[in-house]
Structures are given as C-alpha cells and as structure tokens.
Amino acid sequence: MRDTVRFLLGDALIEIANCDPTLTVLDWLRLERRLTGSKEGCAEGDCGACTVVVGRLDRGRLRYEAINACIRFLPTLDGCQVLTVEHLKGPDGSLHPVQQAMVDCHGSQCGFCTPGIVMSLFALWLNEDAPSVARIEDALAGNLCRCTGYEPIIAAALRMSSGGHDRPDYEAVTARLHDLEDDETLALSGPGGHFFAPATVEELADLVAAHPQATLVAGATDVGLWVTKGMRRLDPVISLGRIAALREIADRGDRVVIGAMATHAEVRPVLASLSPQLDELMRRFGGEQVRNAGTIGGNIANGSPIGDLPPALIALGATLVLRRGGEQRQIPLENFFLDYRKQDRREGEFVEAVIVPRPGPDALIHVSKISKRFDEDISAVCGAFLLRLNSAGRIAEARLAYGGMAGTPKRAAAAEAALTGRRWDEAAVNAAIAALASDFTPLSDMRASAGYRLTVAGNLLRRFLIETTQPDVETRVAGQLAEAAHG
Numbered sequence: 001m002r003d004t005v006r007f008l009l010g011d012a013l014i015e016i017a018n019c020d021p022t023l024t025v026l027d028w029l030r031l032e033r034r035l036t037g038s039k040e041g042c043a044e045g046d047c048g049a050c051t052v053v054v055g056r057l058d059r060g061r062l063r064y065e066a067i068n069a070c071i072r073f074l075p076t077l078d079g080c081q082v083l084t085v086e087h088l089k090g091p092d093g094s095l096h097p098v099q100q101a102m103v104d105c106h107g108s109q110c111g112f113c114t115p116g117i118v119m120s121l122f123a124l125w126l127n128e129d130a131p132s133v134a135r136i137e138d139a140l141a142g143n144l145c146r147c148t149g150y151e152p153i154i155a156a157a158l159r160m161s162s163g164g165h166d167r168p169d170y171e172a173v174t175a176r177l178h179d180l181e182d183d184e185t186l187a188l189s190g191p192g193g194h195f196f197a198p199a200t201v202e203e204l205a206d207l208v209a210a211h212p213q214a215t216l217v218a219g220a221t222d223v224g225l226w227v228t229k230g231m232r233r234l235d236p237v238i239s240l241g242r243i244a245a246l247r248e249i250a251d252r253g254d255r256v257v258i259g260a261m262a263t264h265a266e267v268r269p270v271l272a273s274l275s276p277q278l279d280e281l282m283r284r285f286g287g288e289q290v291r292n293a294g295t296i297g298g299n300i301a302n303g304s305p306i307g308d309l310p311p312a313l314i315a316l317g318a319t320l321v322l323r324r325g326g327e328q329r330q331i332p333l334e335n336f337f338l339d340y341r342k343q344d345r346r347e348g349e350f351v352e353a354v355i356v357p358r359p360g361p362d363a364l365i366h367v368s369k370i371s372k373r374f375d376e377d378i379s380a381v382c383g384a385f386l387l388r389l390n391s392a393g394r395i396a397e398a399r400l401a402y403g404g405m406a407g408t409p410k411r412a413a414a415a416e417a418a419l420t421g422r423r424w425d426e427a428a429v430n431a432a433i434a435a436l437a438s439d440f441t442p443l444s445d446m447r448a449s450a451g452y453r454l455t456v457a458g459n460l461l462r463r464f465l466i467e468t469t470q471p472d473v474e475t476r477v478a479g480q481l482a483e484a485a486h487g
C-alpha cells in the first residue's frame with residue numbers, strides 16, 4: 001500500500017501524504033497553492049469557471065482533457081498531470097495563442113469566467129486542428145458566459161493558432177507519468193477520513209467486500225456535489241479511477257462490452273456507431289468537462305430517474321455486469337432499477353461493465369432528450385425506443401424506455417403491448433399513446449408538470465413514426481442531427 005498521492009502540477013512533481021479524501025482540486029489549487037486563476041462560480045460542475053486540463057495515460061498514450069476542478073477530489077489525480085491557466089504562458093512570459101486570440105477578439109468580458117473559457121479552448125487547441133463552429137460551441141457548452149458574449153469568444157476560438165507556442169512535451173510527460181504508475185493500492189488515512197484507490201479489479205473487489213458501506217467514486221460528477229453542495233462527509237471513499245481494466249471497451253461483433261469506468265467522451269463514438277441519435281444524446285450530456293469525467297457505470301449506479309443513458313441502454317437491450325469478490329452476475333439493465341434511488345446492488349457488489357447488443361440494420365431506433373436548455377441540462381423526459389418489424393411489416397419487437405416519467409428509468413410495458421403485432425402506422429402510435437397513461441403517473445416538479453411529461457412522452461412516439469416513415473419532414477431543430485453526426 002502507498003500512502004502518498006503523486007501527480008504533476010505543470011512540470012512539478014507533487015507528493016502529498018494522507019490528504020483529505022474529498023478535498024477538491026479547486027480548493028487545493030486556490031487555498032493551498034495560491035493558484036487563483038481557476039475560479040469558483042457554482043461549485044457544482046455547471047459554470048466551467050474552475051476548468052483545468054488534466055493529462056492522463058490512456059492505454060499508454062497521453063490524453064489531455066478539460067474537467068471541472070470544483071467537483072474533482074484531489075487524490076483521484078494520482079498519476080495525472082494538471083495544467084491550470086497559470087501554466088499557459090510561454091517561457092518568455094508571452095500569452096498563449098488561445099489567450100492572445102481572446103484578447104484580440106475582445107473575448108474577455110467580465111473576466112471571471114475567462115480563465116475557465118481559456119482552459120476549455122486550450123483543451124480544444126491541444127486536441128483538434130481548425131475546429132468548426134459546431135465543435136467550438138460543443139467545447140464551450142460547459143462554460144457559462146452570463147453576459148452572453150459568446151460571439152467574440154467563438155471568434156477567438158476560430159482565430160487561435162499554434163503561433164509557434166510550444167505544446168506540452170508529450171514524450172517527456174508520458175515518460176514521467178509512466179514512472180508514477182504502480183500496482184500498489186493508494187491508501188490514505190487522515191483527519192478527513194480514509195481513501196483507497198486500487199489499481200486492479202481484484203483489489204477493488206477485496207476492498208469493496210471489506211468496506212461494504214464505502215462510497216465508490218468514479219468521475220465524481222454526482223458524488224462531488226454531495227460534498228460541495230450536500231456538505232456530506234464521506235468515509236471511507238474507494239476511487240475506481242486507477243483501474244485501466246474498467247475503462248476497456250471491447251467490440252465482440254454482435255455486442256459491445258463497455259467497462260464501468262469508460263467516460264461519456266469515450267462511450268460517445270461507440271454509441272454513435274449504433275445510431276446517430278445516440279450521438280446527439282451524448283453530445284447533450286452535460287458539458288465537455290462532465291463528459292470527460294463522468295462514466296457510464298456512475299450514470300447507471302447513481303440510479304437517477306432522469307439519468308440519460310439508462311433509457312437508451314434499456315431500449316437497446318443492455319445487460320449489466322455486477323461483481324462481488326470473484327463472482328459475477330448479469331442482469332437485464334431494466335431489472336437493476338427497483339424503486340426511486342433503490343437499485344439491485346447487493347452488499348459488496350459493484351458495476352463492472354455493460355453489455356450492449358448491436359441492434360443491426362433492421363432495427364428502428366429513436367432517442368429524444370427533452371430539457372429546458374438545449375445544452376448542459378438535465379432531462380425533463382428522455383425517450384428511447386427500438387422497434388423490429390417482421391417480413392409482413394408488423395411490429396415483432398417493441399422496447400420503449402423512458403426517463404423522467406417514474407421513480408426509475410422504466411419500460412412502457414402497456415404501450416409496447418399496444419404496438420406489438422400491429423403495422424407501424426398512426427393507428428398503432430395512437431394506441432400506444434393511450435396505453436402510456438396506464439404505464440406512467442409522472443410527477444410535477446421544477447423541470448416539467450405531470451401533464452407536460454405525459455403529452456411529450458406520447459409526442460415522442462409520433463416523432464419516431466414521422467422520422468421513420470417521412471424522412472423529409474423536419475422534426476428537430478434544423479441541422480441538429482447532421483451537426484452531431486459530422487461534429
């Protein structure tokens with residue numbers, strides 16, 4: 001066991017013994033290192049003022065990603081490199097091309113959110129040459145500019161160039177991060193509580209069995225808020241972030257096996273290969289910072305009735321792989337959600353992977369996320385549907401899954417029965433819509449009223465019919481799907 005967290009802050013090696021398990025990266029940067037460029041706007045992952053860029057080894061290759069420092073726990077940076085806005089200037093003190101473009105285009109307005117915006121653009125600058133406006137908007141969706149002055153910021157993003165400014169030395173950083181890797185479990189113990197970060201699935205299984213009440217932390221995009229907003233003290237914490245095997249995504253021909261720790265950014269291309277509508281869903285999942293940290297396993301295990309992935313995965317017929325000690329069990333994903341925030345996760349068990357069957361070309365698929373804001377918002381209703389027609393043109397299989405309609409993500413069994421055996425036409429849709437009222441008694445809350453939810457749930461079936469039978473009719477905000485498909 002190792003009791004010291006090790007990571008790079010810029011070029012400097014940082015070693016901290018027994019730090020508080022839930023100390024946020026932002027608090028550490030600002031309060032302990034006095035690196036006050038990264039700001040705290042919301043402390044809940046929404047505004048992006050705290051954005052930093054983290055480098056990590058992904059299958060041996062260095063990958064840089066923007067994340068929200070306000071909800072990330074410091075010890076989970078073990079083995080990574082952190083870059084803040086203070087690290088951008090050149091050796092001669094000159095502005096980075098991203099910063100210079102922001103100055104030239106008057107992109108810095110209030111100034112408070114600017115460092116976060118610069119860091120999101122820096123991540124884009126590192127990873128993509130000549131990004132399109134659509135990509136720039138995507139990269140900035142997790143950065144709220146309250147003065148709504150996005151035009152000059154986007155102009156700056158279009159203008160940023162390499163400008164002769166040095167990129168990180170990928171080879172040198174890769175070698176240094178390799179040196180930080182080991183198979184020892186990181187085990188911290190201090191006044192703030194206990195923290196474990198195993199390096200293997202086997203070690204994780206042993207730890208979860210030994211500490212069944214521990215809080216498991218994946219990307220912390222839910223758990224982080226329990227601390228920053230809920231003021232909860234979590235002890236012990238077990239982080240899954242060092243286990244490479246849990247991040248694996250394997251194509252098995254007729255199915256894809258996705259490790260629980262695969263992030264939304266990593267899962268997006270896999271789901272997009274199954275349907276462009278899944279690509280759009282993932283594009284609208286949080287902002288880029290949330291997609292870089294949040295995981296498929298966390299989205300499922302959290303058990304939220306408005307989580308976006310469960311309805312889509314249930315419609316596709318996904319199977320959940322759970323593990324306790326050396327034992328694995330597999331269940332249909334829909335059976336995992338028992339009641340509001342009550343999941344079929346037994347003591348000592350954790351989510352290991354999700355198996356998603358490839359739907360094949362004959363399946364009709366539809367996914368719609370309905371939220372008040374287009375970007376970075378939680379669903380009021382999410383509908384995901386899969387239909388298979390037989391050779392006579394009748395519905396042989398119907399899987400209709402909804403989020404936001406009940407205390408759990410749930411299939412619409414009565415509506416599915418109303419469709420099965422019928423032709424896929426307006427009469428069938430009307431029958432299914434009538435049946436939805438017996439499937440769901442939705443709640444009214446700040447996101448939507450019960451009546452709105454029920455109406456929308458039915459209208460999504462109408463949209464599905466129109467999209468599959470009248471492809472020329474516009475059913476979405478113009479160009480939305482095409483943009484999602486072409487990035």
Ligand SMILES: Cc1cc2nc3c(=O)[nH]c(=O)nc-3n(C[C@H](O)[C@H](O)[C@H](O)COP(=O)(O)OP(=O)(O)OC[C@H]3O[C@@H](n4cnc5c(N)ncnc54)[C@H](O)[C@@H]3O)c2cc1C
Pocket residue numbers: 044045046215216217218219220221222223224240260261284285286287290293294295296297298299300301302306307308309349350351352376377378379
């Ligand atoms: C700004 C913002 C925007 C968001 N937007 C969306 C959105 O558009 N759609 C949406 O669905 N969600 C959204 N979320 C919620 C969140 O990002 C997702 O639920 C995310 O997938 C959680 O994954 P995580 O890895 O961060 O989980 P964590 O926060 O680390 O964990 C979440 C829960 O799952 C448990 N857990 C994690 N991994 C495992 C495992 N392998 N086995 C067992 N238990 C485990 C944890 O103990 C905890 O109970 C948003 C959050 C924020 C902050």
Ligand code: FES
Pocket residue numbers: 039040041042043044045046047048049050051068069070071
């Ligand atoms: S402070 Fe708002 S996202 Fe972190």
Ligand code: FES
Pocket residue numbers: 107108109110111112113114144145146147148149
């Ligand atoms: S530049 Fe800060 S709110 Fe717009």
